[in-house]
Amino acid sequence: MQNPNGSWPAFEGDDREGSWTTSLALWALQGRAVHASVIDRGQRWLLQSKGRESHWLWKWKFRTTDRHVRFDPDKFGWPWMPETNSWVVPTSFSLLALKQWFPPNGASEANFRIELGVQMLLDRVCPGGGWNAGNGVVYGVPLAPHPDATAIALVALVTQTLNPTVQQSLDWLEHAVLTRSAPWSLAWALIALQSHQRSIREPHSRLLQSIEESRIEDAATLAVVALALKSANGQDIFGVRE
Amino acid sequence: MTVDRRTLLAGTAAVVAGAALSRRFFQPPYHSIRRPAHSRVAILRASAYDAKLEEILMQGLRLFGLDLSNRSVLLKPNLVDYIPGDVINTHPLMVTAAVECFQRLGARRVVVAEGPGHQRDTHLLLSESGYAEQLKEQNVLFVDLNRDELKKVKLCSNYTDLGHMWLPRTVLGSDFIVSMPKMKTHHWSGVTLSLKNMFGVVPGAKYGWPKNILHWKGIQHCVVDLCATVPVHFVVADGIVGMEGNGPLNGAARLLGTIVLADDPVAADATCARLMGINPDGVLHIHETAKFLGNSSLEFIEQLAEAVQSPETPFHVVPEFEHLRMHNPTPGSPHLG
Numbered sequence: 116m117q118n119p120n121g122s123w124p125a126f127e128g129d130d131r132e133g134s135w136t137t138s139l140a141l142w143a144l145q146g147r148a149v150h151a152s153v154i155d156r157g158q159r160w161l162l163q164s165k166g167r168e169s170h171w172l173w174k175w176k177f178r179t180t181d182r183h184v185r186f187d188p189d190k191f192g193w194p195w196m197p198e199t200n201s202w203v204v205p206t207s208f209s210l211l212a213l214k215q216w217f218p219p220n221g222a223s224e225a226n227f228r229i230e231l232g233v234q235m236l237l238d239r240v241c242p243g244g245g246w247n248a249g250n251g252v253v254y255g256v257p258l259a260p261h262p263d264a265t266a267i268a269l270v271a272l273v274t275q276t277l278n279p280t281v282q283q284s285l286d287w288l289e290h291a292v293l294t295r296s297a298p299w300s301l302a303w304a305l306i307a308l309q310s311h312q313r314s315i316r317e318p319h320s321r322l323l324q325s326i327e328e329s330r331i332e333d334a335a336t337l338a339v340v341a342l343a344l345k346s347a348n349g350q351d352i353f354g355v356r357e
Numbered sequence: 358m359t360v361d362r363r364t365l366l367a368g369t370a371a372v373v374a375g376a377a378l379s380r381r382f383f384q385p386p387y388h389s390i391r392r393p394a395h396s397r398v399a400i401l402r403a404s405a406y407d408a409k410l411e412e413i414l415m416q417g418l419r420l421f422g423l424d425l426s427n428r429s430v431l432l433k434p435n436l437v438d439y440i441p442g443d444v445i446n447t448h449p450l451m452v453t454a455a456v457e458c459f460q461r462l463g464a465r466r467v468v469v470a471e472g473p474g475h476q477r478d479t480h481l482l483l484s485e486s487g488y489a490e491q492l493k494e495q496n497v498l499f500v501d502l503n504r505d506e507l508k509k510v511k512l513c514s515n516y517t518d519l520g521h522m523w524l525p526r527t528v529l530g531s532d533f534i535v536s537m538p539k540m541k542t543h544h545w546s547g548v549t550l551s552l553k554n555m556f557g558v559v560p561g562a563k564y565g566w567p568k569n570i571l572h573w574k575g576i577q578h579c580v581v582d583l584c585a586t587v588p589v590h591f592v593v594a595d596g597i598v599g600m601e602g603n604g605p606l607n608g609a610a611r612l613l614g615t616i617v618l619a620d621d622p623v624a625a626d627a628t629c630a631r632l633m634g635i636n637p638d639g640v641l642h643i644h645e646t647a648k649f650l651g652n653s654s655l656e657f658i659e660q661l662a663e664a665v666q667s668p669e670t671p672f673h674v675v676p677e678f679e680h681l682r683m684h685n686p687t688p689g690s691p692h693l694g
Contacts, residue, residue, distance in 0.1 A: 125562055125563050126562065126563070128509075129523070130509075130523075134563070167573065194569065195564065195566070195569060196563075196564060196565060196569075196570060198570065199565070199569040199572075199573055200569050200573075202565065202566070202567075202569070204477070204566070205565070247475070248475050248566055248567055249567070253607075254544055254603050254607065254675065256603060256607040258606075259440055261475075261476060261477070261478070262478070262481070263477055263478050263481075264477070295481060296484060297478050297480040297481035297484055298480065299477075299478045299480060299481065300478045300481050329480070333501065333504050335504065336480070
């Protein structure tokens with residue numbers, strides 16, 4: 116399914132410009148017996164993919180005339196699809212993929228992008244901790260964090276666990292799961308809390324209860340729930356460590 | 358006079374380029390004019406989200422004499438995000454009342470479908486917004502358009518350079534699409550009504566959360582291209598409590614006590630805008646769709662129930678759209694901005 120440009124499509128039959136699934140495909144191929152050129156082309160595509168706000172013209176616009184969304188355009192990550200802005204979830208997935216393939220403390224393009232992506236996530240955090248889809252403040256109003264985006268960002272920031280922003284976001288997530296019952300959010304929360312060695316008792320029991328009460332009909336939720344249950348058994352799901 | 362081969366080639370190239378450019382500048386961006394001669398709108402009074410809603414809606418729908426026998430109906434509410442205390446979404450009781458009414462009108466199947474633009478956890482959003490409980494109670498099928506099977510569709514106008522979009526098969530396969538917006542102001546498009554509500558059919562699995570490509574290509578132009586391509590057959594707009602100011606998420610609740618029904622989304626949005634004290638001709642996507650998709654002019658809109666009455670104080674908007682507010686409007690007049 117890999118596209119000629121090295122990326123992966125969002126679904127079978129998709130246009131061939133590339134999508135956010137490229138990072139997940141690269142992550143999934145770690146440790147698998149695939150031709151080196153498949154990985155190399157995928158990595159190269161991912162490294163050239165970046166949020167459109169990184170272009171000097173848009174940086175200038177976001178610094179001068181378009182100030183409604185509060186963010187630092189010098190800190191950019193990855194978009195959902197080409198020619199769009201950086202967002203929290205695709206940036207987090209890209210960080211997970213690159214951290215798996217490139218050892219830390221190197222001086223490569225990958226290490227530069229990893230550092231910039233981490234800075235972007237820390238820049239876009241909501242004022243009370245946690246992450247919304249992209250930014251923390253729009254039109255002067257603080258946005259409410261989303262449990263899944265927060266959890267995914269925290270998984271990507273597992274090597275920054277002592278950072279105060281990360282700690283504040285973990286606190287928010289721990290509190291948020293107490294009132295949530297949706298399997299997707301609970302599963303991501305469990306994986307994130309486990310990866311930062313926080314207690315998973317509450318999300319685990321709530322996840323088990325939600326699985327009993329609701330029928331999971333989409334493959335994405337089913338997959339994340341399966342990963343969360345493996346995580347609850349002590350398995351390191353994303354395997355990103357210093 | 359003799360013309361050498363090089364001059365002839367250059368001249369031909371210039372003519373071709375000129376023709377292409379003039380086509381771009383002088384041809385309208387829409388492919389055909391599908392505006393009906395007249396559109397019908399019914400403004401209904403409803404003071405609260407309660408058990409009376411279904412009967413009010415049914416009485417209003419009967420004014421249109423709809424024949425839905427053996428047709429599949431898709432209700433597209435505005436379900437964006439959940440913030441406790443905020444009036445972001447089409448009220449779930451409005452949606453379930455509509456389900457009941459369309460079933461009573463003979464529809465073979467009624468589904469509720471939405472692809473929330475910000476929240477990736479649709480299950481969580483359904484549960485927190487009160488939709489899950491209501492839909493379960495009535496045994497109504499909900500389709501998450503963000504994760505539906507997709508088909509590539511050529512757009513029926515060229516306000517953007519997108520050319521085509523991937524759209525959900527559930528939407529494309531429905532016989533009768535009902536846009537059910539919440540009447541709100543919007544900080545990037547002035548208002549968000551039945552036309553803008555159709556952004557929710559754009560699938561997140563392809564375009565992301567949010568569907569940021571639509572912002573980069575121009576929100577209002579994308580609304581036009583999308584609505585030129587995906588037909589909205591009917592509108593049920595929730596204006597019992599609307600939102601003013603910094604919509605679509607962080608505005609203030611505004612009691613309007615109104616439901617707007619229409620057989621033309623452009624007429625619906627023009628009417629809703631007037632009810633909000635907003636000049637519809639100043640809203641780019643209403644202005645442009647009125648050229649080929651529907652009617653915004655009062656002259657071509659038949660009011661089946663109450664007359665249009667603009668409020669004494671127009672809905673508040675962000676400063677960029679202050680020019681849209683119709684101060685001291687004469688009831689029924691659209692040109693007082």
